[in-house]
Amino acid sequence: MIAEEKQEAAQRLLELVALLEYPTLEVADRCDLKFEDLESRYIRLFVNSLGGVAAPPYAGCFLEKENRLEFMSQFSGFCLEQGVAIDQAQPPDYIPMMVEVLVMLLSGDAEPETLYSVIADFYCRWPEAFASTLREHDDVGIYVTVAEELCAILREIKTKNASSTVAERADG
Amino acid sequence: MSITRRKFLKGTAAGLGCLGMSSVAGLRYVSKAHAEELAAQKVKYVASSCAICTNKCVFRGQVVNGVIKRLEPQPEFAKGRGMMCARGNAGAWTPYDPNRVKYPMIRTGKRGEGKWKKATWDEAYAYIAEKTNKVVEEEGGHRSCIGFVSSEGTYHEHYWHQFREVFGSPNTLRHPGLCLSSNIRGNMSVFGTYPTADVKNSPYIILAGADRAEAIFTPDTMDMFSDRSKKIICLDPRFTKTAAKATEWYPIKPGSDMAFALALLHVIIGENLYDKDFVRDHCEGFDQLARHVKQYTPQWAAAETDVPAEAIQKIAREFAKTPGAVFYPGRRSGWHGQDVHARRAIAMVNAVCGSFDREGGLIPNISIPLKSYFYEPAWYDLTRPRLEADDVTFLNPRDGSWIPWRERAIKGDPYPIRGLFIYKQNVVDSVPDRNMTMELFDKMDIIVSIDTFMSSTAWLADVVLPESNYLERFDAPYGLSGIEPFVVIRQPLIKPLYDTRPGFDLIKGLAAHFEDEDGISLDEYFEGDVEQHARDFMSDYPGGLEMLKEKGFFTDGRKAEIGAYRSGKSTINTSTQKVELYSADFESRGLDPLPVYRGCGVIPKDRFRFVVGRHAIHTHSMTAAFPDLNWHMPENSVWINTASAKELGIKPGDMVLLTNRTGGEARIKAQVTEAIRPDCLYFAHGYGSMSKDQPLVFGKGATQSQILESHYESISGNAMMHETIVEIRKV
The missing domain is CATH 3.40.228.10 (Dimethylsulfoxide Reductase, domain 2)
Incomplete structure (x- = not known):
């Protein structure tokens, strides 16, 4: 993945983080929704809701066979190894925060191999399930769009870094 | 309605700026790690004490990379006998529960509708103060129109009592009136102690x-x-x-x-x-x-x-x-x-x-005496006795008696109650006769719930204030009396998640939005901080606080001296x-000086006595929604004796309806068993939550408060849990 591609991916990911934040008037306007309506939808999906939070914004909640505490601990350990500090007011698997970690790695000098393996280790097993849950519960499709875009970007990063990794190995 | 990708996914975030990890613009949650954060990479152990039941067992919490991995029993803490029960172990997950109350919330829909908006602390406090002050003004300045409720377990409860006292209401209710006050009174009358x-x-x-x-x-x-x-x-x-x-x-x-x-x-x-x-x-x-x-x-x-x-x-x-x-x-x-x-x-x-x-x-019992928590009292000219002052012979003024208090509050006898401030107690699921609790709630102008989870009570509140979890807070030393007394403490394993506050900060912040009759802001009555209080409490024991921090408990080796009373x-x-x-x-006082047995009543034909009881993996209504525990028992069921079930045509797993004599109902599955008398029915507590934000227990089984009738005994004021007579039929 070349530097420009990394920067573009990072920028797109940062957009997604902003959209996953608590709604603002500007976002509501862009969705052609009243702010109160968007706020109530956001609360239902991510904060508290009828029948429980519909789509918890925590990656570990979408893992099928793994222990969430273990996943969080491993991810947190990985971040520290990379010299990245994460906000301790959120569980380490808070999806917007995980996306920002990726943004930070893309913005740095992470090798393609590192990017490929971090995607494989921490960003592969939950995004589709997150998007699928949102498909079920997000009746206006705002956050489904965000989740699907996230899946697309992650696939792209993985693919491009896999090719880079293979190419580098071939060159070597 | 549909949203186009192009329209939605555009330009919200700030530009990235230049590349390089140390200088990425627009990041909200991540930054370049410094030495302090890098230290979290190690495995660390923190000594603290459990909050999942009343025993307060001391543990060593294992934290790996800043994430709580498990809670291990502290082997030196004799009271815990080297064990950590299923409930205590399950607590490790509680900070990370996605359904936890994460931010102050203000209700936007009808009560119980589940519509909320996220609020800042100041917004939430201001909302509470505005509603409460209006009510107090309408009641002629009588602050007794606000009832205060709290429960055992948090080491911050004394701050809550302080707030209630300086606020100026005599109406306080705690858990003993639903638990052991009759037991305490009975033993006190004979031995002068429990x-x-x-x-x-x-x-x-x-x-x-x-x-x-x-x-x-x-x-x-x-x-x-x-x-x-x-x-x-x-x-x-x-x-x-x-x-x-x-x-x-x-x-x-x-x-x-x-x-x-x-x-x-x-x-x-x-x-x-x-x-x-x-x-x-x-x-x-x-x-x-x-x-x-x-x-x-x-x-x-x-x-x-x-x-x-x-x-x-x-x-x-x-x-x-x-x-x-x-x-x-x-x-x-x-x-x-x-x-x-x-x-x-x-x-x-x-x-x-x-x-x-x-x-x-x-x-x-003996205890290790700690220095008292001292605070200046607030004085009010307008005072009234608590509602049920004349209903109970030995009424503990701090504990109160839920059943007569609620009855009077509903009737406004002798004066109205217009608001409820509830700290931790899950009133809706715990106080017998949920229908009456709902009637009480309907009369309230303001209900505030402080909790870590969206309990049934929080779900029906107007404002929910999130307290930090017990694994995130520093709690001042707490004395455990007994034959071998201890002092225990709580220390944070991790920093508080989300926008939550520990009890002291939360209560002091709330107090700052109220004034006493002299116009003094109530937060001025709260001095120091919890760390300072901890040092004060332990000031008679040099090295005591250090031992608490290292081991999670303190003992000076004292034990009850057996024979001390016999020897004089x-x-x-x-x-x-x-x-x-x-x-x-x-x-x-007009009571029997000796215990006179007056019978336990006759159960009419085709009726049953409903009995309450414990379950090995649950603490009251608190733990049924813990995933690790819920996995073992996803739903409760009513125990009915095999012979009784056969007579009524009830088979294992049948859905049945229980009806009491005052209109209380519970729908629940039947568990046909030889393990209960033919004239009794029982189900475990904690299920059938009204809170749709507790998905594991919402609508699953039933809660005891649905079916228990309102009875209390007038010597101690304790609610009577075995005076409920029910019918059962297959539905």
Whole structure:
């Protein structure tokens, strides 16, 4: 993945983080929704809701066979190894925060191999399930769009870094 | 409605700026790690104490890369017996629960509709203050129109009481009125204290309804059941885990424990088996008791209790002849209208056998005295007594009595209650007769709930304020009294997640939005911080706070001195300074000076007595929604005896409807079993939540508050949990 591609991916990911934040008037306007309506939808999906939070914004909640505490601990350990500090007011698997970690790695000098393996280790097993849950519960499709875009970007990063990794190995 | 990708996914975030990890613009949650953060990479252990039940077992929390991995028992903490139960272990997950209350929330829809908006702390406080001050003004400045509710377990509760006191309302309600106040009163009237049974050293233990193997006070269970030489007599309408472990089990008729105890006294005194020296030297009123219990023969008791007369005689003789035998005073909710007298009768069995202040018997608790938390009081000209002041003989002014208080609050008798401030207690699921609680809630102008989870009570509140989880807070030292007393502490394993606050900060912040009659902001009554208070509490023990921080507990090695009361070194805390078998105090208040059995009522045909009880993996209504525990029991079911079920055509797994005499209903699945008397029904607590934000228990099974009727006994004010008569039918 070349530097420009990394920067573009990072920028797109940062957009997604902003959209996953608590709604603002500007976002509501862009969705052609009243702010109160968007706020109530956001609360239902991510904060508290009828029948429980519909789509918890925590990656570990979408893992099928793994222990969430273990996943969080491993991810947190990985971040520290990379010299990245994460906000301790959120569980380490808070999806917007995980996306920002990726943004930070893309913005740095992470090798393609590192990017490929971090995607494989921490960003592969939950995004589709997150998007699928949102498909079920997000009746206006705002956050489904965000989740699907996230899946697309992650696939792209993985693919491009896999090719880079293979190419580098071939060159070597 | 559809959103186009192009329109939605555009330009919200700030530009990235230049590349390089240390200078990425627009990041909200991540940054370049500094030494402090890098240190979190290590495995660390933090000593703290559990909050999932009342026992407060000390543990070492293992934190890996800043994430709580597990809670291990602190092996040096003797009270925990080196164990950490299922509930305690399950606590490790609680900070990360996605359904946790994460931010202050203000209701935007109807109560219970589930529509909320996220608020800042100041917004939430201001909203509460505006509503509350309006109500107080409408009530002519009487602050007693606001009721304060709190519960055991958080070491910040004293700050809540402080807030209530400086706010100026006498109306406070705590958990003992739903739990053990009748037990405390019964024992106090006889021994002047509520003692602990020395089960570790007792070779013979009678347990009347105390389900130690499943209850929330678990470590002494190890003492009872790990030594097979101990003889354990279990009286319980259900074949509980304790019954399974006991030497003998008698499915006693609910409400007749007092008859059993009186018959024991009849045999022990009648056959001259009592401890004559102890009675002579330390008891008051033995002759009156001896005359009184002549009427209570084992044959009479057998008809009342369904325990065979021969068994009663045998148990009485064995008990009196076994040095160190103890009739466990119990630690569970009140059962029936004569509960204080039943506890007195049990206390008297111990007393006449000298099973007080001796090894194996009842031992008065001692504590490690800490410096008191001092604060200036606020003075008000406008004061009124608490609502139910005249309804209960021995009303604890801080605990109150839920049932009569609620009844008066609904009627506005003698004055209206317009708001409820609730700290931790899950009123909706815990106070009997949920319909009445809902009626009370409907009358409230403002309901504030402070909790860590969206309990049924929080769900029905107007404002929910999120307290930090017990694994995230520093809680000041807390004294645990007992035969071997300790002081425990809580320390944060991780920093508080989300926008939550520890109790002290939360309460002080709320206080800042109110003033007293002189215009002084109520937060000015709160001085220092929890760390400072911790140092003050422990100031008499050099090195004590350091030991607390290192080990999670403090002891100076003291233990209750057995024999201190017999030798006269300590004085029995009754008016006669003797163990009072005959209570002149009760007599002077128009109460029976001796326990008079008045029957436990007849259950009409086709009706059942509903009994409450514990479950081995749950604490009240708190833990059923913990995933690790819920996995073991996703739903509760009503126990019905096989023969009764057959008569009614009920099969295992059938959905049934329980109906009480006051309109309470519960739909629940049937569990057909031999493990309960044919005239009783039971289900575990904690399910059937009204909160749709507790998905694992919302609509699953039933909660006891749905079916329990409103009854209380007027000596201690305790709610009566075994006075509910129900019908059951298949639906």
